Amino acid sequence: MSEQKKFFTRMGDGSIVHMTEEEIRADIKEGIEDAVRRGKIDPLTAEETEYLYEIVTMPGNFVGVTPGMEVVSSNDSGSDKISTKCGIPTSRDTNAMIHERVLGADSVDIGYSDYNYKTVKGVAKREATILKQALGRCTMPLFYGAMPNLGFYTKPDGPVDNWAVLLPEGKIQEAMAAQEEAVDHAVRDIVYVAEQMNDVGADGFMLDTSGAAGDADFLVSLKATEIMREKFPDMPIEIGMAGEFVLGMHGKLKYNGQRLAGLYPHKQVKLVEEAGASIFGVVVNTNCNKSFPWNIARVCTFVKACTAVAEIPVHANAGMGVCGIPMCENLPADVVSRADKALIEIGKIDGL
Amino acid sequence: MRLQLAKKMKINEAKAYVAEKLGVSLEELCDIVTMSEKREELGLGLAHVEPCAGANAGMEAKFRIQELLGIKINSVERFKERAGLK
Numbered sequence: 001m002s003e004q005k006k007f008f009t010r011m012g013d014g015s016i017v018h019m020t021e022e023e024i025r026a027d028i029k030e031g032i033e034d035a036v037r038r039g040k041i042d043p044l045t046a047e048e049t050e051y052l053y054e055i056v057t058m059p060g061n062f063v064g065v066t067p068g069m070e071v072v073s074s075n076d077s078g079s080d081k082i083s084t085k086c087g088i089p090t091s092r093d094t095n096a097m098i099h100e101r102v103l104g105a106d107s108v109d110i111g112y113s114d115y116n117y118k119t120v121k122g123v124a125k126r127e128a129t130i131l132k133q134a135l136g137r138c139t140m141p142l143f144y145g146a147m148p149n150l151g152f153y154t155k156p157d158g159p160v161d162n163w164a165v166l167l168p169e170g171k172i173q174e175a176m177a178a179q180e181e182a183v184d185h186a187v188r189d190i191v192y193v194a195e196q197m198n199d200v201g202a203d204g205f206m207l208d209t210s211g212a213a214g215d216a217d218f219l220v221s222l223k224a225t226e227i228m229r230e231k232f233p234d235m236p237i238e239i240g241m242a243g244e245f246v247l248g249m250h251g252k253l254k255y256n257g258q259r260l261a262g263l264y265p266h267k268q269v270k271l272v273e274e275a276g277a278s279i280f281g282v283v284v285n286t287n288c289n290k291s292f293p294w295n296i297a298r299v300c301t302f303v304k305a306c307t308a309v310a311e312i313p314v315h316a317n318a319g320m321g322v323c324g325i326p327m328c329e330n331l332p333a334d335v336v337s338r339a340d341k342a343l344i345e346i347g348k349i350d351g352l
Numbered sequence: 353m354r355l356q357l358a359k360k361m362k363i364n365e366a367k368a369y370v371a372e373k374l375g376v377s378l379e380e381l382c383d384i385v386t387m388s389e390k391r392e393e394l395g396l397g398l399a400h401v402e403p404c405a406g407a408n409a410g411m412e413a414k415f416r417i418q419e420l421l422g423i424k425i426n427s428v429e430r431f432k433e434r435a436g437l438k
Contacts, residue, residue: 070382071363072353101400106353135427139397139413141353142427201430204357234426236357278360313356313363350356350363 007057010335012295013288014328024056024293031290031297038245039264041305044297048346052300055342056293062337065344072351074238074279074315075099076145076208077115078108079134093134100140106351109145109206110134116149118158121189124196132200143238144197145206148190148220150213153182160185163249179216179250183223190224191231198232205237208281211268212242214249215260218268222255222275229276239272240281240317241265244302265306273312279351282306283317288327292335296324296342303347313350316343358423373421394420 006018019027032043044052055063065071079095082088090098092110099105110131112120120127131144154162160182163175194205205228211218221239228237246268248261255271263271269280284299303323307314321327324339343349355366371381374394380386391398397413398404408416411431418425432438 068378068382072356074353135411136431137410139409139417141357198426199430201427203425203427234424234429236426278357310362312360313366350366351353 008334009056009292010326010332011288011292012286012290012326014326014332017291019291019293021053021057024291025053027291027294028052028056028297031294031299032301034294035284035298035301035305039266039302039305041264041266041301044301044304044346048300048304049297052297052342052346053293055338055345056296058338062333063341064337065341069344071344071349072106074107074143074204074206074281074351075105075109076206076240076281076317076319077111078105078145079110080113080115084113092130093137096134096138096142100138105140107141107143107204109143109204111145111206111208115145115208116147116152117186117190117193118149118152120146120193124193127193128196128200131197131202135201135203141203143204143206144193144202145208146193147209147212148186148207148217148224149209150179150182150186150217150220153185154178158182158185167249176250176252179214179253183216183220186217186220187224187227190220191227194224194228194232194235198235202235204278205232205235206240207237207277208240209242210239211246214247215253216250217242218246218260218263219253219255222271225272225275225277236278237276238279238281238315239275239277240315241268241283243322244284265302266309269306269310269312269314273310277312279313279315280306280310281315281317282349283322284324286321286323286325286327292324292326292338296335296339299324299339300342300346303343303349307348307350315351316347316349318343318352354417354421354423354425358421358425370421396420 004020036043079092082095096108099108161178163178166175207221210221225237246260246263251261253260265282272280284302316323355361395408395416397409398407414428418428
């Protein structure tokens with residue numbers, strides 16, 4: 001009996017794996033079921049599931065979207081990657097032009113190498129100067145971006161007690177109070193930085209990796225957005241998430257009556273809309289121990305549920321370790337292009 | 353991207369809006385040859401094509417994009433304020 005044909009694909013950590021049709025279909029089914037169970041959302045249709053199998057197994061190192069289905073791109077710390085990550089000694093305004101005129105980006109953000117608003121606060125006017133230079137030279141939209149990164153507000157570097165220390169000690173009320181205090185500090189810092197960026201005419205403002213420190217971190221982005229919409233109505237805001245699920249580090253925080261802990265993307269996006277953001281950056285985590293077919297099926301199920309209810313554009317955060325992209329530094333174009341195609345054609349995203 | 357930011361339009365609505373304003377089809381909107389000519393003709397920014405001495409780029413292109421698309425671009429408005437144009 002001849003051996004079954006096997007297809008090249010990858011695991012969530014990027015390592016190569018060869019799978020039979022039967023194995024791929026089984027993993028796609030499992031991935032969908034996992035998303036349905038966790039998110040309490042609808043599964044992909046039979047047609048979408050079949051098309052996903054085709055995308056996973058289609059020939060070619062690199063695949064592309066059907067003509068007419070092209071989408072736009074936004075970034076996080078985009079302009080800084082050429083210098084900080086690649087070690088090329090260029091300024092960030094130059095990096096922005098490289099993104100526009102060499103790499104063909106649709107937008108990019110100017111961000112500090114220590115990509116968080118608490119750090120940026122001290123150099124905000126200098127950061128605004130870099131953005132101003134870039135805004136004069138670039139045609140595409142330029143954001144200023146950073147993370148709320150609430151963990152940076154804890155002692156000894158920050159002003160409030162560390163809830164990650166208090167919680168294991170059983171000091172629940174103290175941990176909750178510390179997070180609430182940190183929210184106020186972070187919102188104030190973000191709005192201050194936003195004012196400097198609005199003063200030089202930022203085309204957009206990015207709150208990246210929101211919710212990284214849990215529900216209080218997500219609340220920071222929502223509250224700050226609400227204030228910025230009021231104070232700087234001509235500076236659009238993008239909120240990108242840290243993960244598929246808002247961790248309940250506090251557990252009782254609410255925004256407009258909705259408890260934040262435990263929210264999946266299709267509910268996160270509704271709060272982001274209420275806060276007044278223009279674009280929502282959806283995130284679904286990659287499981288390193290599962291195959292690409294399992295991961296991308298799960299991702300598409302979550303993302304489709306999100307875009308189906310969203311009234312604002314949704315950009316999938318398709319970088320290392322999220323939205324089907326493997327958790328590795330040098331990303332393989334084979335599964336990255338397949339993830340992008342699936343996100344666009346099945347997940348119905350508006351951008352990457 | 354500009355329409356997603358300024359008017360919170362989803363991708364298909366934004367493409368249709370821009371295509372109509374530019375007088376191109378949706379297929380042409382995603383075509384590099386058509387759009388290079390269109391951008392040059394309308395002065396919407398073409399700084400990567402040689403010779404580019406006469407091409408618009410940066411703020412000058414954004415002025416035209418704002419007018420053509422009927423949207424408000426924050427950087428253009430701030431430039432006008434600082435240059436005493438408004």
